[in-house]
Amino acid sequence: VRAKLAEGGFDTVTFIHSETSTGVLNDIAAISKVVKSFPDTMLIVDTVSSLSTVPVDMDANGIDVMLAGVQKALALPPGLAVFAVSEAGMERAKGNPNRGYYFDFVEFAKNAAVNNTPSTPSISIIYGLQYILGEIAKEGFAARQARHAKTNAMIAAWGAKHGFELFAPEGFRSTALTCFKTPEGFDLSGFIKNLKTKHNFLINGGYGKIKGTTFRISNMGNETEATMQELIDAMDDVLGAA
Template sequence: MSPLFVPGPVDVDEEVLEAQTKAMMPHRSGEFEEIFHRSEGKMRKIFRTDHRVLINASSGTGMHEAAIRNLVNKKVLSCANGAFGMRWHDVAKSNGKDVTLLDTDWKEPLTGEKIAQALDGQDYEAITIVHNETSTGLMNPIEEIARVVHGVSPNTLICVDAVSSLSGAQLEMDEWGLDLVLTSSQKCLALPPGLGFVAFNERVFEKSKTVKNKGWYFDFERLEKHRLKDSTPATSAVSLIYALDLQTDRILAEGIEQRWARHSAMAEKTQIWAKENDFTLFAPEGYRSQTVTAIEHQGFDFKAANAFLITKGIRMASGYGPLKENVFRIGHMGELTPADLDKLFAALAEFRSN
């Protein structure tokens, strides 16, 4: 495996890639339904929920759209301190919803206090928030935020984007009282891109029954009806489900807590490397991501460094959106280990000594 230190799509284990080459089977067959059923059961463990997980051919942005279309008749609070929080806001806006944006400096977390102020006296049907902002390497304190929302505005549904954190950082859907959590396949789950996942509780399901014009493809009522028969309304991504079945076994064999700990160890190692090399970390202490580190790079030729790494089969990522020129990102998610980071840091030392 030539390590990709990018925040998705990440390297996929050979065996998992191979699983996709098995012969097709009809998605409406007992054999496929069995695979689908057990994969969903394993995804519940990864989402830390006893509620359902819908699995659909989509990327994460499709799941942003699904949440908005199913849960919001009118009013939604979109919280954003990075490019993907803004993406979810834009999705809500482009679906014609009455969206209020709660934004903050991208170097600051969205705290319970800020969100409580925004919710005060309002009647939002849902709030949207990103757990791990992949654009800035900042993790928002979701447990604290959920506690505050439940206290201040108990009817507001809490919708969390865990696209770059699920299985790489602790997120307790049921214990923290999150109503809806979404993710996609190509990040910490270390699968090829193409699957979207959304887990939600009964409050969400009941609400979705009251919302009009949900469209067809992402309608939770239709998806749930088919999930109960271990399938999807439209053709399932059969090969990706084969890969999911195997990869969820591998994830659970490692252990969820152990997987979080491995990601945390990689984050710590990357932060130490950055400081030792006189770089500035973009995200503030206490809120740094376990899965991707964003680093400011004045005086360091990131493009030349990455070009050098590519000759060794290694790759990092540039900054995202407005941070493209000033920041670079080291993804440490999926199947990577601290030993892989040693290879990256050794190659970067070689680049700097040239």
């Protein structure tokens, strides 16, 4: 990142904190430290599957725009995005006459000041967000993050027992989901099909360059040790019958 930024010509760095197609948790502190050494460069971070599952300190990491959809870590139906903008990010937006309307932070701030939105919002999902934020407050961030770490460890242990290698390298693994490599000769499509047919569980067989050679298991949102154990038992049953 530093070498590329040193070439010049960049005003923004964007990256995904917890990357859900690979199960990689990027080092937000290390990347932000590099970006902050280039004062005119903004930092935008997608936290769709890390928001509330791991600590994310926007101010300490100098994040200018932190955003997320509500459909992953917050366990709501898709249809709403949430974001926060730093003072520097807001000033940059104010100075851009071609910032458009849909992503106009200045317009959002103006409306937020009077408890409104620039256009018709997804009201039902906003009520859902209000509920889930209340549940997060009851559980507490530390407990929520510990729950994700524990359920994630359950899945990692299950994979190790069956000889599935983790896709993400040590030290860079998300606690919101796990991506496994499939060993040579493993019938992934049959495993996914039988899991759905026999137990009504649906897991993803990867996409893009790693489609068919990986599969992912999510433990994010409202999953508990009990719900993850139910999935583990179902997967054991399918593998045992294979």
